[in-house]
Amino acid sequence: MVMSLHYSLYSNVKLPLFCYKPASEFGSKFHPNLFIKNSSEPECLNQLCPPANQSVAAIVFGDGSSHSRLYPLTKRRSEGAIPIAGNYRLIDAVVSNCINSNITKIYALTQYNSTSLNSHLSRAYSGARLSKEGFVEVIAAYQSPDDNGWFQGTADAIRRCLWLLEEYPVVEFLVLPGYHLYKMDYQKLIDTHRRSKADITVSVFGNKKGEDLGFGIFKLNDENLVLEFRENHEMSTRKSLSVENLVNFDDNEKCNFPSMGIYVINRNIMIKLLTEYFPTANDLKSELIPGAISLGMKIHAYQFNGYWEDMRTIEAYYRANMETIQKTNKAYNFHDRDSPLYTLPRHLPPTLVTDAVITDSVIGDGCILSKCRIKGTVVGMRTRIGDKAVIEDSVIMGSDTYHQTGISEGEHTSIPVGIGEGSIIRKAIIDKNARIGKNVMIINKDNVQDGNMEANGYIIAGGIIVIIRSAIIPDGSIL
Numbered sequence: 261m262v263m264s265l266h267y268s269l270y271s272n273v274k275l276p277l278f279c280y281k282p283a284s285e286f287g288s289k290f291h292p293n294l295f296i297k298n299s300s301e302p303e304c305l306n307q308l309c310p311p312a313n314q315s316v317a318a319i320v321f322g323d324g325s326s327h328s329r330l331y332p333l334t335k336r337r338s339e340g341a342i343p344i345a346g347n348y349r350l351i352d353a354v355v356s357n358c359i360n361s362n363i364t365k366i367y368a369l370t371q372y373n374s375t376s377l378n379s380h381l382s383r384a385y386s387g388a389r390l391s392k393e394g395f396v397e398v399i400a401a402y403q404s405p406d407d408n409g410w411f412q413g414t415a416d417a418i419r420r421c422l423w424l425l426e427e428y429p430v431v432e433f434l435v436l437p438g439y440h441l442y443k444m445d446y447q448k449l450i451d452t453h454r455r456s457k458a459d460i461t462v463s464v465f466g467n468k469k470g471e472d473l474g475f476g477i478f479k480l481n482d483e484n485l486v487l488e489f490r491e492n493h494e495m496s497t498r499k500s501l502s503v504e505n506l507v508n509f510d511d512n513e514k515c516n517f518p519s520m521g522i523y524v525i526n527r528n529i530m531i532k533l534l535t536e537y538f539p540t541a542n543d544l545k546s547e548l549i550p551g552a553i554s555l556g557m558k559i560h561a562y563q564f565n566g567y568w569e570d571m572r573t574i575e576a577y578y579r580a581n582m583e584t585i586q587k588t589n590k591a592y593n594f595h596d597r598d599s600p601l602y603t604l605p606r607h608l609p610p611t612l613v614t615d616a617v618i619t620d621s622v623i624g625d626g627c628i629l630s631k632c633r634i635k636g637t638v639v640g641m642r643t644r645i646g647d648k649a650v651i652e653d654s655v656i657m658g659s660d661t662y663h664q665t666g667i668s669e670g671e672h673t674s675i676p677v678g679i680g681e682g683s684i685i686r687k688a689i690i691d692k693n694a695r696i697g698k699n700v701m702i703i704n705k706d707n708v709q710d711g712n713m714e715a716n717g718y719i720i721a722g723g724i725i726v727i728i729r730s731a732i733i734p735d736g737s738i739l
């Protein structure tokens with residue numbers, strides 16, 4: 261195989277021309293994927309050339325909406341900061357994908373409720389894992405003499421940060437939503453992008469799910485080139501859409517693919533789109549991408565066929581947590597040696613279990629579990645569960661700190677953080693720092709599908725009871 265990669269589009273980026281050669285041309289000591297870009301520079305083994313850590317910058321969106329689909333989990337935090345699988349936050353999956361794909365220049369653009377996300381990112385990824393010149397830089401929406409107000413959308417956010425994003429002469433920007441759960445080697449996506457010499461490459465989901473709801477849809481030709489894009493505006497209203505709504509876009513369903521919201525955009529194309537062609541556009545999905553198509557730019561699609569959960573509803577978030585306790589983990593592999601999931605080391609003590617019966621569950625660090633029964637449940641860090649409590653098919657997020665039992669300064673209840681003695685919880689999500697009293701039953705007794713009982717500390721979404729962060733559920737309550 262001989263393949264030349266020419267970066268003719270990148271007038272403002274100075275790069276040598278590169279070529280792939282068969283292993284035989286380099287002699288048998290080289291790996292078949294070896295590519296030598298310059299004899300005086302280190303070899304790139306099994307990776308992109310130029311290597312992703314030098315030529316790609318990731319732009320991760322950690323939040324953005326005051327109308328989040330994951331409310332009330334986003335009442336006090338952005339989507340990316342939502343805990344998952346006991347020890348992690350959602351944004352860890354995307355940042356870990358970047359690190360495992362050798363992309364170490366990562367900008368996280370945040371806006372709403374971003375305090376905990378900013379704190380997590382800056383403490384978890386402060387350089388150690390990111391090699392020389394690697395960073396996760398959190399850029400929270402800010403005001404300056406030139407820019408007033410919040411980020412008006414994804415395109416506006418990138419435009420306002422261009423002065424920073426342009427700092428490194430990368431070849432491509434990789435735009436990523438920050439709260440999807442999946443494993444992707446972005447190097448493959450970028451390799452496809454470079455080989456096709458596209459201006460933009462979008463990632464589409466190859467395994468269309470039966471319950472596909474409200475995705476943006478790309479219509480492709482036989483060569484995976486994008487012909488059209490339609491964003492489903494219903495999505496913003498959080499309505500569930502049927503498959504029929506989804507495929508109305510074209511009679512030929514086979515050429516319609518859901519957008520994953522992931523884009524590789526050549527650096528100079530990004531700059532031109534934002535500053536010359538569409539200088540007032542606010543949104544990538546509804547303005548820049550359709551605009552690029554209308555300008556006749558070359559937009560290629562990369563099909564992804566692995567596990568992907570985009571957390572578009574509370575049910576999806578619940579489902580993703582339940583995947584973590586499957587014995588045959590075909591979904592998201594948390595135990596993957598080759599592409600680990602990173603997070604903030606908390607230095608917590610091991611979980612203390614006294615006489616508890618625990619089956620098919622994941623238990624985070626630093627929990628104190630007494631004579632309780634736990635089945636099919638994700639138990640997050642520092643969770644305290646009292647005697648005789650029974651927890652099934654639930655997500656317990658845990659606590660931010662250890663709390664003393666009894667009333668302490670600043671607290672208005674004697675109910676401690678955690679799950680009280682004799683309580684029964686089934687198919688529920690208990691957000692952090694919630695105080696569930698003794699002999700409480702959280703079982704959705706009236707089998708409600710959707711309901712807002714926020715004043716009482718919970719909502720019900722898709723039949724799942726969600727206890728709001730720091731809510732107090734008094735002794736003996738039955739929900």
Ligand SMILES: Nc1ncnc2c1ncn2[C@@H]1O[C@H](COP(=O)(O)OP(=O)(O)O[C@H]2O[C@H](CO)[C@@H](O)[C@H](O)[C@H]2O)[C@@H](O)[C@H]1O
Binds near residue numbers: 323369439520570
């Ligand atoms: N003003 C702002 N400031 C900061 N961050 C902001 C922001 N506005 C939005 N964001 C964040 O940017 C990311 C992309 O948001 P979008 O509104 O473009 O698309 P959405 O996630 O709805 O759908 C996308 O992802 C789905 C798949 O999940 C695709 O089908 C669909 O086509 C695609 O647009 C999200 O993480 C969002 O929270």
